[in-house]
Amino acid sequence: MKYCSDCAAPLSLKVPTDDTRLRHVCDSCGSIHYQNPRNVVGSISVYGDKVLLCKRAIEPRLGYWTLPAGFMELGESTSAGAARETMEEAGAVVEMGPLFSLLNVPHAEQVHLFYLAQMINPDFCAGEESLEVALFSENEIPWDQLAFPTVKQTLIWFFEDRAKGLFNDSSPIALRTRDIDPSERI
Amino acid sequence: MKYCSDCAAPLSLKVPTDDTRLRHVCDSCGSIHYQNPRNVVGSISVYGDKVLLCKRAIEPRLGYWTLPAGFMELGESTSAGAARETMEEAGAVVEMGPLFSLLNVPHAEQVHLFYLAQMINPDFCAGEESLEVALFSENEIPWDQLAFPTVKQTLIWFFEDRAKGLFNDSSPIALRTRDIDPSERI
Numbered sequence A, B: 001m002k003y004c005s006d007c008a009a010p011l012s013l014k015v016p017t018d019d020t021r022l023r024h025v026c027d028s029c030g031s032i033h034y035q036n037p038r039n040v041v042g043s044i045s046v047y048g049d050k051v052l053l054c055k056r057a058i059e060p061r062l063g064y065w066t067l068p069a070g071f072m073e074l075g076e077s078t079s080a081g082a083a084r085e086t087m088e089e090a091g092a093v094v095e096m097g098p099l100f101s102l103l104n105v106p107h108a109e110q111v112h113l114f115y116l117a118q119m120i121n122p123d124f125c126a127g128e129e130s131l132e133v134a135l136f137s138e139n140e141i142p143w144d145q146l147a148f149p150t151v152k153q154t155l156i157w158f159f160e161d162r163a164k165g166l167f168n169d170s171s172p173i174a175l176r177t178r179d180i181d182p183s184e185r186i
């Protein structure tokens, strides 16, 4: 960030009055250009006992498998964004359930949120950002070919909690959450 | 957003290749400047049976009461941001608990996340963005002087769930969530 998006003048890094952090401040019009983390919203979409995964057609992690997910857009809610990404990347229509995992990825300036979702039929197809889409039972998950630590962790938690019967009874879903360390690699 | 923050050239609104939405695209260097919702992170900080509220010293809603909360910063996690805001606005040191509410505010391009938190001592003080900070028991909450719908809804849920004894037993906290409609006013 080098120039003011309001007036095109150069930006300086300085701490504004009543602030404690360096910000991009316009020397000409005085605008302060804040930067904040972005939400990545996605789904654990289930049909029967199988989970829907997408093989990425784009960088980063091209060719690796992911849960359908992407950046939340202006004007939508977290769960609506997760449903949209599931349609765009996997061509699947889902009934959105509760939030299941929230993973902070501070070094990537992202928060990842995954919702439980039920596919309403077995139809899916690869969207433009996917090379391939498929349903996997637990013993078929390509654990060494997953795209991101947040996807791997969410799938581990999902199968753990499903094995405990936590999705069958009427008790509330316990949100799973942790922070991802920069050193974590798949 | 009128000028490119990378090269200062004018921006155009257009749908990039392989995209479906209008974006701010630089006519000169080709940069695409995405805009995404921001997270507001805060706490329901409790001492004994009382909840910590701050009277806002800044617009919007100057003079109205809020839970301590603010924009999540780059490089921090959601819960670390909630703890930081609680210190900055209310001068309170807390032990962060689980996420309690997630409220989408699509028309404001925000997601509000409130964590349960325990004050480790009864000390607090008004930060620069607060006129006054105080502990309120349930029957003292200034319901008609609250700053935002997300704060009012979170407090209603908190007292409902506390009355049911949901914070006393060892069962997991059920995340409370809904979308705020633009028509909602306090």
Ligand SMILES: [Zn+2]
Pocket: A004, A005, A006, A007, A008, A009, A026, A027, A028, A029, A030, A031
């Ligand atoms: Zn400017």
Ligand SMILES: [Zn+2]
Pocket: B004, B005, B006, B007, B008, B009, B026, B027, B028, B029, B030, B031
């Ligand atoms: Zn440019």
